Amino acid sequence: MSLKAPAPEHHEGSALRIGIVHARWNQAVIEPLLAGTKAKLLECGVKESNIVIESVPGSWELPIAVQRLYAASQVQSSSGGATAGDLLGGSTTDLTALAAPASGPFDAIIAIGVLIKGETMHFEYISDSVSQGLMRVSLDTGVPVIFGVLTVLNEAQALHRAGQGGAPGAHNHGEDWGLAAVEMGVKRKA
Numbered sequence: 001m002s003l004k005a006p007a008p009e010h011h012e013g014s015a016l017r018i019g020i021v022h023a024r025w026n027q028a029v030i031e032p033l034l035a036g037t038k039a040k041l042l043e044c045g046v047k048e049s050n051i052v053i054e055s056v057p058g059s060w061e062l063p064i065a066v067q068r069l070y071a072a073s074q075v076q077s078s079s080g081g082a083t084a085g086d087l088l089g090g091s092t093t094d095l096t097a098l099a100a101p102a103s104g105p106f107d108a109i110i111a112i113g114v115l116i117k118g119e120t121m122h123f124e125y126i127s128d129s130v131s132q133g134l135m136r137v138s139l140d141t142g143v144p145v146i147f148g149v150l151t152v153l154n155e156a157q158a159l160h161r162a163g164q165g166g167a168p169g170a171h172n173h174g175e176d177w178g179l180a181a182v183e184m185g186v187k188r189k190a
């Protein structure tokens with residue numbers, strides 16, 4: 001067991017509704033991360049119908065997409081016809097068209113992305129902005145946003161953290177994110 005992994009806690013997720021927003025950059029790494037995340041959610045009892053998955057082009061779009069998914073689900077669960085735009089500070093955009101298929105607010109939302117360092121400073125700017133943005137959405141909305149963004153220096157590091165490549169110690173971090181979402185969702189309901 002890694003020195004870093006948190007001590008395991010078992011939480012039952014059958015009453016939870018979980019959103020997942022994933023980027024499509026580096027799809028070969030995103031796919032196993034997403035699969036590992038979903039597998040752990042199901043293993044903890046989260047119903048498949050209560051897992052809503054959406055995608056965005058890249059990690060930069062994760063914060064706004066998580067915020068809109070939250071707002072759309074709030075519109076669905078609230079009466080009074082307020083639009084999600086009202087919840088987002090006065091814009092007139094009605095996000096119900098983007099609303100999740102099932103209804104009801106989310107107990108946690110997982111943001112998944114894979115940022116791989118290139119030759120320029122692009123990586124640093126996106127990594128910092130995305131992590132700050134996701135933290136802000138989580139604190140502003142009160143919904144736990146699980147940070148599932150790999151910020152790695154090369155493809156080998158990314159594959160290793162998606163449990164791929166067969167090297168010793170390879171571990172699918174998506175599993176940790178699924179467990180964190182269930183724990184934080186249960187504790188938010190308590």
Ligand SMILES: O=c1[nH]c(NC[C@H](O)[C@H](O)[C@H](O)CO)c([N+](=O)[O-])c(=O)[nH]1
Binds near residue numbers: 057059
């Ligand atoms: O998710 C990623 N997006 C990346 N860029 C796209 C960015 O997230 C936005 O989608 C794009 O800038 C349009 O807003 C990446 N790189 O540029 O290397 C990357 O490695 N991963």
